[in-house]
Amino acid sequence: MSVSTLELPLGPPPADPRVSLRTSLLGMKLALAAIGMLFTAFTSAYVVRHALDPDWHAVPMPRIMIANTLALVISSLSLEVYRRHRQERLWLTLSQAMGVLFVAGQVFAWRQLQSRGVYLSNNPHAAFFYVLTAAHGLHILGGLFALGGITVVAQERRFRWLEAASLYWHFMGALWLYLLFLLFGMN
Amino acid sequence: MDVHVAAHQHEAPTGFVRKYIFSMDHKVIGIQYLMLAMVAVTVGMILSVLMRLRLAWPLEKWPMLAHIFPEGFAGGPMTPEFYLAMLTMHGTIMVFFVLTTAPLSGFGNYFLPIQVGARDMAFPFMNMMSFWVTFVAFVVMLMALFATGGAPIAGWTAYTPLSAVGAIGGPGMGAGQTLWVISIAIFCAGSLLTALNFLTTVLNLRARGMSLMRMPLTSWAWFTTAILALLAFPVLLAGGVLLLLDRVGGSSFFIPAGLVISDKHLTNSGGSPLLWQHLFWFFGHPEVYIAILPGMGVTSHILSTFSRKPVFAYKAMVGAIFAIGFISYVVWGHHMFMSGMSPYTAMAFSITTMAVGVPSAIKTFNWLATLWKGQIRFTCAMLFSLGFVSLFVSGGVTGMLLAQPAVDIFLHDTYFVVAHFHIIMGVAAIFGIFAGMYYWYPKMFGRLMHEGWGKVHFWFSLVGVYCIFMPMHFLGLAGHPRRYAQLTEFKYLLHLQPLHLFISIAAFITITAQVIFFFNFFWSLKKGKPAGDNPWESTSLEWSIPSPPPFDNFGPIEPIVHHGPYEYSVPGAAKDYIMQTDPPEARP
Numbered sequence: 001m002s003v004s005t006l007e008l009p010l011g012p013p014p015a016d017p018r019v020s021l022r023t024s025l026l027g028m029k030l031a032l033a034a035i036g037m038l039f040t041a042f043t044s045a046y047v048v049r050h051a052l053d054p055d056w057h058a059v060p061m062p063r064i065m066i067a068n069t070l071a072l073v074i075s076s077l078s079l080e081v082y083r084r085h086r087q088e089r090l091w092l093t094l095s096q097a098m099g100v101l102f103v104a105g106q107v108f109a110w111r112q113l114q115s116r117g118v119y120l121s122n123n124p125h126a127a128f129f130y131v132l133t134a135a136h137g138l139h140i141l142g143g144l145f146a147l148g149g150i151t152v153v154a155q156e157r158r159f160r161w162l163e164a165a166s167l168y169w170h171f172m173g174a175l176w177l178y179l180l181f182l183l184f185g186m187n
Numbered sequence: 188m189d190v191h192v193a194a195h196q197h198e199a200p201t202g203f204v205r206k207y208i209f210s211m212d213h214k215v216i217g218i219q220y221l222m223l224a225m226v227a228v229t230v231g232m233i234l235s236v237l238m239r240l241r242l243a244w245p246l247e248k249w250p251m252l253a254h255i256f257p258e259g260f261a262g263g264p265m266t267p268e269f270y271l272a273m274l275t276m277h278g279t280i281m282v283f284f285v286l287t288t289a290p291l292s293g294f295g296n297y298f299l300p301i302q303v304g305a306r307d308m309a310f311p312f313m314n315m316m317s318f319w320v321t322f323v324a325f326v327v328m329l330m331a332l333f334a335t336g337g338a339p340i341a342g343w344t345a346y347t348p349l350s351a352v353g354a355i356g357g358p359g360m361g362a363g364q365t366l367w368v369i370s371i372a373i374f375c376a377g378s379l380l381t382a383l384n385f386l387t388t389v390l391n392l393r394a395r396g397m398s399l400m401r402m403p404l405t406s407w408a409w410f411t412t413a414i415l416a417l418l419a420f421p422v423l424l425a426g427g428v429l430l431l432l433d434r435v436g437g438s439s440f441f442i443p444a445g446l447v448i449s450d451k452h453l454t455n456s457g458g459s460p461l462l463w464q465h466l467f468w469f470f471g472h473p474e475v476y477i478a479i480l481p482g483m484g485v486t487s488h489i490l491s492t493f494s495r496k497p498v499f500a501y502k503a504m505v506g507a508i509f510a511i512g513f514i515s516y517v518v519w520g521h522h523m524f525m526s527g528m529s530p531y532t533a534m535a536f537s538i539t540t541m542a543v544g545v546p547s548a549i550k551t552f553n554w555l556a557t558l559w560k561g562q563i564r565f566t567c568a569m570l571f572s573l574g575f576v577s578l579f580v581s582g583g584v585t586g587m588l589l590a591q592p593a594v595d596i597f598l599h600d601t602y603f604v605v606a607h608f609h610i611i612m613g614v615a616a617i618f619g620i621f622a623g624m625y626y627w628y629p630k631m632f633g634r635l636m637h638e639g640w641g642k643v644h645f646w647f648s649l650v651g652v653y654c655i656f657m658p659m660h661f662l663g664l665a666g667h668p669r670r671y672a673q674l675t676e677f678k679y680l681l682h683l684q685p686l687h688l689f690i691s692i693a694a695f696i697t698i699t700a701q702v703i704f705f706f707n708f709f710w711s712l713k714k715g716k717p718a719g720d721n722p723w724e725s726t727s728l729e730w731s732i733p734s735p736p737p738f739d740n741f742g743p744i745e746p747i748v749h750h751g752p753y754e755y756s757v758p759g760a761a762k763d764y765i766m767q768t769d770p771p772e773a774r775p
Contacts, residue, residue, distance in 0.1 A: 023309050023391045030383050034421050041425035041469075045462055049440060053457035121437030124457055131432065 021160040028164040032171050035139065039175060043182060046128050059126045061184045062112045068105035069180065071098045076173040083166050092150065099144050106137055132179050143169050199738040211311035212738060216318050217297030218631065223325060224289035227280050232698050234277040241265045243691030245673045258337065268358045270672035271340035276332055278343030279367065281613065283374055284325050289620045290481035292381050295409040298627060299385060301729040302406045304394020304746040306739045309387035313380050320377035324370045331366035339364040344471065347441035347463040351433040355448050368431045375424040378416050385413035396748035403727045403752040404498060407505050408484025411512040412477050419473035426466035461526055468519035475612050476515045480508060482619020483550060486572040489622055490554055492725045493569040494561025495763050497753040499553045507546035514543050524592045525599045533592040540590035547583055551576065567641030571622035574649045575615055582611025603663025606656045614652045629722050633734045634715030637707050644703040651697025658686045724764050727752055731768045750774065
């Protein structure tokens with residue numbers, strides 16, 4: 001492994017067949033660091049904007065988002081089960097279905113808010129709600145693409161694809177819980 | 188299985204498109220980035236010529252230019268709005284498409300994998316995407332230049348609320364500014380892909396024996412720069428998304444209540460213009476180091492090579508790069524001393540800013556110590572690296588002055604600041620690029636650039652940039668504000684007009700001298716002296732392979748590294764340099 005050369009002037013030859021798995025996972029972790037920074041920046045904007053505005057009116061959370069959250073949690077858990085027992089395809093299908101359900105639920109939540117007359121322009125809290133959920137939603141769509149790819153990619157890439165996609169998907173789940181707390185837990 | 192084979196199963200492409208256009212080869216991508224930067228720098232220079240014309244001859248009408256830009260001249264001298272548009276686009280194009288693309292994505296893409304002994308970047312497809320995404324960003328930026336209503340006028344920092352209110356904010360603030368924001372957002376995405384690749388490649392794809400502390404300082408600089416890019420660009424992206432929504436979605440993230448523009452009362456409320464400044468500068472300050480750190484790496488590398496001496500205090504150099512990178516995240520407030528910031532906060536930012544001086548001084552003194560008693564070879568690359576050191580000191584010293592909030596209150600938004608950042612960030616980084624170009628050109632194209640013309644280019648450039656930017660310090664100290672097209676109505680500035688004339692003439696001569704470089708670049712492609720593998724008798728891995736390198740860099744040989752990056756003039760050794768891949772017994 002090349003990292004071991006940090007200590008030894010001349011380490012053993014790179015023999016680990018899963019060394020490209022390590023590369024994939026490292027790339028994914030770095031990508032998640034960048035995504036984390038994106039949402040950190042949104043958070044700081046949220047906090048500053050909230051503190052400055054005397055007319056800040058928090059929008060109540062659309063009820064359906066409880067179901068959405070549940071769907072995303074189930075999706076994450078079932079993906080983890082699949083990652084550990086890869087013979088049972090059903091778990092992957094469940095994970096994918098729950099992911100799609102989450103997106104559908106989010107679209108519904110948006111429409112619900114719009115029908116109540118809550119738009120980007122007339123309420124700063126709603127503006128952040130739309131921005132944060134849209135940014136998260138786009139990342140979820142990317143995640144669904146990755147989950148779909150697990151069974152499609154060539155056999156030799158499948159393992160590391162699954163590992164990297166799982167990492168990403170769990171991160172998106174955790175990010176979602178954080179966003180819920182930010183948007184509705186602090187009011 | 189071998190690490191490189193595992194990560195790179197693609198074969199050498201044969202078709203023209205796959206080989207030169209949509210190539211996944213890091214070397215081709217590096218050259219693509221350099222070409223993009225060359226086009227961008229030409230556009231940026233033309234814009235600066237237009238500005239300098241206006242400043243040197245404030246009332247001249249330039250019928251020929253009026254013919255080309257009928258709206259920009261509107262029957263008289265260049266309009267102030269057109270001047271601001273030129274200023275905005277000059278800054279944006281130079282900072283993003285030249286100072287970020289050439290030193291980091293250009294040379295970094297080409298030489299980082301080779302220097303650490305990898306056959307390609309960790310994610311070649313993503314690498315290809317990063318270039319083409321950046322290319323699209325550049326095209327969109329050029330569209331902003333020609334947008335209906337003109338190019339944006341809000342400066343490269345796009346301060347809100349001006350940049351957020353839309354067309355009502357003035358000419359160019361409609362479609363032009365919207366395209367500007369979109370371009371920057373796309374650029375962020377491209378830069379993130381590059382950063383991701385650089386970090387993964389360094390951490391996971393190094394050759395056998397290439398421990399971190401055997402990496403050349405160039406690779407260390409690219410690595411640190413990639414960390415900065417990875418963590419800074421998402422913040423700009425977030426700011427850009429919010430700004431775009433303020434512009435097209437009717438939100439009020441940055442637009443305060445009660446704003447009246449052009450006699451129209453805006454309905455927005457509660458937004459904070461300062462929020463944009465915080466988001467922008469949290470990115471913006473690391474961005475300054477994204478531009479300059481690769482230049483520092485190149486300079487360390489070249490000073491050592493052409494002094495025939497090891498870099499003085501290699502470990503301290505690595506530490507200093509990291510320290511500068513780290514501190515760059517906690518200094519952004521020094522751009523905002525005049526924004527109504529609490530004096531206590533200003534003091535904190537002032538202290539962190541001055542702290543940058545410590546690692547910077549470490550680097551400078553180590554450069555001087557590297558030169559000390561060396562057998563210096565004054566090649567073009569060496570001259571430009573020495574020029575880099577000179578400019579880095581000249582521009583850095585004024586940074587320490589501007590870091591004092593009390594001094595900054597007077598100097599803020601004057602030409603003193605323009606002088607400071609052009610020398611330290613603009614010209615020093617450009618000198619780093621030139622040094623790298625003269626140094627690596629033989630490796631990239633197999634032929635040497637013409638040294639004689641290179642030296643003419645160097646002296647015109649060095650004397651030229653000092654003639655341009657030194658007088659600007661005096662303009663600033665005399666209280667001359669920046670960004671104005673014309674201040675001839677102000678008596679206290681009238682006596683400074685000859686200085687403007689001098690600066691403009693110096694600028695025209697210096698810019699004309701760059702033709703020598705472009706000529707040398709293209710002439711040497713065909714007519715330059717054949718370079719051989721290692722014309723500079725250098726030690727790092729790229730000089731152990733043919734020029735230009737083959738598709739997978741190392742051919743059938745797996746590089747094994749036995750030596751540190753700067754083993755020059757080792758006592759008792761057969762030659763005055765030991766290459767990193769030389770067998771262990773090369774060092775007696």
